[in-house]
Amino acid sequence: MNDERLKYGGKIIYMEGVIVAVDDCSISIDLKGRLGFFKAPKRMFICDTEPKVGQEVGFNMSFPEQLGPKINDKYVSNIEKERRKQEEMRKRLDNKEV
Amino acid sequence: MSITAETAKAHAHDPAVLCCRAEGGITIEPANLEDPAIFDDLVDSGLLNLDGCLTIEEVLGAKLLKTCDSLCPLTADVVEGAKAPSAPAEAAPAEEEVKEAVPAPVAAPAAGGILKIHIGEGKDIDLEIPVGALGGGGAAVAEVPQTAVASVAAPAEEAKEEKVVRTLTRKHFNITEVKRGPETKIEGTTLYIREGIEAEVIDNQELVKDFHLEIITPDLYHTYSETIMDVQPIATKEGDDDIGTGVTRVLDGVVMMLTGVDEGGVQIGEFGSSEGYLDENIMWGRPGCPDKGEIFIKGNIVVQEKTNMERRGPMAAHTAFDIITQEIREVMKKLDDSLVTETQELKQVRRPGKKKVVIVKEIMGQGAMHDNFILPVEPVGVLGARANVDLGNVPVCVSPLEVLDGCIHALTCIGPASKEMSRHYWREPLVLEALHDEEVDLCGVVFVGSPQINAEKFYVSKRVGHTVEMMDADGAFVTTEGFGNNHIDFASHIEQIGMRGIPVVGMSYCAVQGALVVGNKYMQYMVDNNKSESGIENEVLGCNTLCPEDAVRAIAMLKTAMAGEDVKAAERKWNPNVKSTNVELIEAAYDRKIALEENEQSLPMSQKRKEKYD
Numbered sequence: 028m029n030d031e032r033l034k035y036g037g038k039i040i041y042m043e044g045v046i047v048a049v050d051d052c053s054i055s056i057d058l059k060g061r062l063g064f065f066k067a068p069k070r071m072f073i074c075d076t077e078p079k080v081g082q083e084v085g086f087n088m089s090f091p092e093q094l095g096p097k098i099n100d101k102y103v104s105n106i107e108k109e110r111r112k113q114e115e116m117r118k119r120l121d122n123k124e125v
Numbered sequence: 126m127s128i129t130a131e132t133a134k135a136h137a138h139d140p141a142v143l144c145c146r147a148e149g150g151i152t153i154e155p156a157n158l159e160d161p162a163i164f165d166d167l168v169d170s171g172l173l174n175l176d177g178c179l180t181i182e183e184v185l186g187a188k189l190l191k192t193c194d195s196l197c198p199l200t201a202d203v204v205e206g207a208k209a210p211s212a213p214a215e216a217a218p219a220e221e222e223v224k225e226a227v228p229a230p231v232a233a234p235a236a237g238g239i240l241k242i243h244i245g246e247g248k249d250i251d252l253e254i255p256v257g258a259l260g261g262g263g264a265a266v267a268e269v270p271q272t273a274v275a276s277v278a279a280p281a282e283e284a285k286e287e288k289v290v291r292t293l294t295r296k297h298f299n300i301t302e303v304k305r306g307p308e309t310k311i312e313g314t315t316l317y318i319r320e321g322i323e324a325e326v327i328d329n330q331e332l333v334k335d336f337h338l339e340i341i342t343p344d345l346y347h348t349y350s351e352t353i354m355d356v357q358p359i360a361t362k363e364g365d366d367d368i369g370t371g372v373t374r375v376l377d378g379v380v381m382m383l384t385g386v387d388e389g390g391v392q393i394g395e396f397g398s399s400e401g402y403l404d405e406n407i408m409w410g411r412p413g414c415p416d417k418g419e420i421f422i423k424g425n426i427v428v429q430e431k432t433n434m435e436r437r438g439p440m441a442a443h444t445a446f447d448i449i450t451q452e453i454r455e456v457m458k459k460l461d462d463s464l465v466t467e468t469q470e471l472k473q474v475r476r477p478g479k480k481k482v483v484i485v486k487e488i489m490g491q492g493a494m495h496d497n498f499i500l501p502v503e504p505v506g507v508l509g510a511r512a513n514v515d516l517g518n519v520p521v522c523v524s525p526l527e528v529l530d531g532c533i534h535a536l537t538c539i540g541p542a543s544k545e546m547s548r549h550y551w552r553e554p555l556v557l558e559a560l561h562d563e564e565v566d567l568c569g570v571v572f573v574g575s576p577q578i579n580a581e582k583f584y585v586s587k588r589v590g591h592t593v594e595m596m597d598a599d600g601a602f603v604t605t606e607g608f609g610n611n612h613i614d615f616a617s618h619i620e621q622i623g624m625r626g627i628p629v630v631g632m633s634y635c636a637v638q639g640a641l642v643v644g645n646k647y648m649q650y651m652v653d654n655n656k657s658e659s660g661i662e663n664e665v666l667g668c669n670t671l672c673p674e675d676a677v678r679a680i681a682m683l684k685t686a687m688a689g690e691d692v693k694a695a696e697r698k699w700n701p702n703v704k705s706t707n708v709e710l711i712e713a714a715y716d717r718k719i720a721l722e723e724n725e726q727s728l729p730m731s732q733k734r735k736e737k738y739d
């Protein structure tokens with residue numbers, strides 16, 4: 028199983044955060060204590076009432092651990108393609124606006 | 126926490142452990158004992174050692190010899206007057222046999238309650254084992270059908286005649302080539318798509334800013350693609366026929382494939398990435414996926430900046446893309462019948478006197494691309510359909526033939542491996558299997574959306590309970606796609622149906638990453654749709670969706686449950702062997718070979734999988 032590759036996987040910490048953005052398919056959370064930010068699909072978020080900006084959330088998490096030093100070229104290539112495309116489209120969009 | 130007399134009875138053969146400090150000399154009662162459901166976790170973590178521990182039935186009424194602390198296992202040396210165990214000698218050998226014979230797929234945690242095991246083959250020994258894992262968060266509980274299911278056929282004493290309620294004819298037209306041309310038409314087996322149709326797609330929706338059409342033939346499978354939003358069959362109704370009845374014309378050898386980004390180049394539905402090379406990211410032949418050799422008419426839609434995460438973005442993309450499909454449909458309506466390569470008749474058969482079953486399919490309804498258009502005028506069309514989010518995600522009952530005729534246009538953009546695309550419903554394996562199984566009477570299919578908010582989840586699941594209750598069903602399947610908070614209502618649907626005394630088989634991708642977040646005592650019969658080697662969301666389109674092999678397992682399990690046979694509890698952690706054992710059991714019981722699907726290991730090994738997952 029993959030989690031056996033974690034050296035510190037058993038260290039589970041209770042965390043809190045604040046919802047900073049909600050759209051139709053995601054929620055964005057600032058981790059309290061300036062510990063970062065993440066965005067997750069709404070279906071991975073459990074709520075009793077409608078999620079709103081400013082609400083506090085709690086969750087257990089652990090430390091992301093590097094699985095190894097090797098770089099996966101496939102991901103690098105996808106990221107690069109994505110970046111280039113966004114840059115191009117961005118440019119086109121800016122020109123249109125001008 | 127102490128237990129009641131009832132729980133003590135149910136757990137009679139489980140270890141007796143004190144729930145709190147007890148004084149020497151007392152007579153042991155259920156109130157002194159801890160709930161055995163929590164023992165597995167305690168044993169795992171080393172807090173509890175059950176070696177030599179007496180069972181609950183042995184210690185009840187006996188005298189405690191000395192004062193003991195909480196969570197002290199009651200062994201023979203601290204108890205006086207223990208009773209003799211009731212089903213001892215035979216139980217031991219039997220249990221081993223059961224282990225071998227065990228079947229059972231799935232990982233569902235926290236299914237509490239009792240698990241009764243009936244060992245068939247005339248041995249006639251009943252074992253009761255606690256399912257454990259009550260309240261255990263991520264622990265996996267798998268379960269399965271146990272004995273031969275043949276016994277289910279018995280209740281058909283008053284075998285009544287099968288009744289064909291309605292039929293649906295599918296006329297297949299073969300397409301071997303897709304080209305661009307001055308007009309959209311089909312000549313022989315060549316489909317031409319009008320040049321310049323792109324402009325109409327763009328004009329159709331204000332939010333659609335750009336559109337590109339690509340024809341992907343098998344030699345172009347190794348092409349880079351954005352995240353696949355949907356795969357759709359190209360089909361149309363003849364004349365005024367309604368979805369689910371009459372005649373449907375469908376093109377073979379070609380599918381519609383939708384991808385999309387916003388003007389800033391950000392993918393629609395940013396999370397589940399199956400972007401990359403098509404041939405490395407598609408699990409060929411899954412019900413919802415393209416088959417190898419098919420041509421894709423692939424549209425990449427660009428929606429207005431920042432609407433990729435808003436509901437109107439994906440909706441506009443799907444609506445605009447349907448312009449092309451609709452133009453092909455219009456052409457198909459005029460095709461000469463001489464071009465039909467195959468005619469297939471699907472019958473909706475009711476089998477009075479057989480066990481009545483219903484399929485409840487939970488679909489996404491959290492918003493944006495987690496939505497579905499229900500019952501369009503054309504198969505997998507847009508016009509005439511209502512989004513299940515707009516319908517409040519309440520249950521909508523449809524006929525099995527409506528499902529197979531494209532009554533769901535899926536906007537779903539959840540994790541690629543577990544998403545059910547529009548084409549999935551067109552070839553829905555559970556509906557097909559249940560429709561063709563002569564031992565059950567499939568009365569219908571209920572679609573229910575999965576809302577975001579818990580209060581709404583329970584609102585809709587209560588409706589599901591009442592819907593199934595008034596059907597007088599003998600058994601039910603509850604299936605869901607994806608994983609996440611939809612597992613909350615998935616569990617609640619099962620509870621609502623189960624509490625009405627109707628056995629329910631639950632089907633979902635669970636395995637490792639999709640382990641259920643909640644459970645209840647009605648979740649005894651679970652089938653895991655996982656196919657990936659490591660039990661994870663492997664980013665390969667359709668890999669972990671419901672396949673024919675899962676449908677066979679689920680039906681075997683439901684028959685077992687409806688016959689009153691028991692299904693063995695799953696192991697605490699996901700174990701893929703449970704599934705293979707079950708498959709073997711079913712093959713033996715039904716004397717049929719179950720073809721198992723391939724998984725991502727059969728695809729060209731992309732670097733990413735090689736390094737990351739396997």
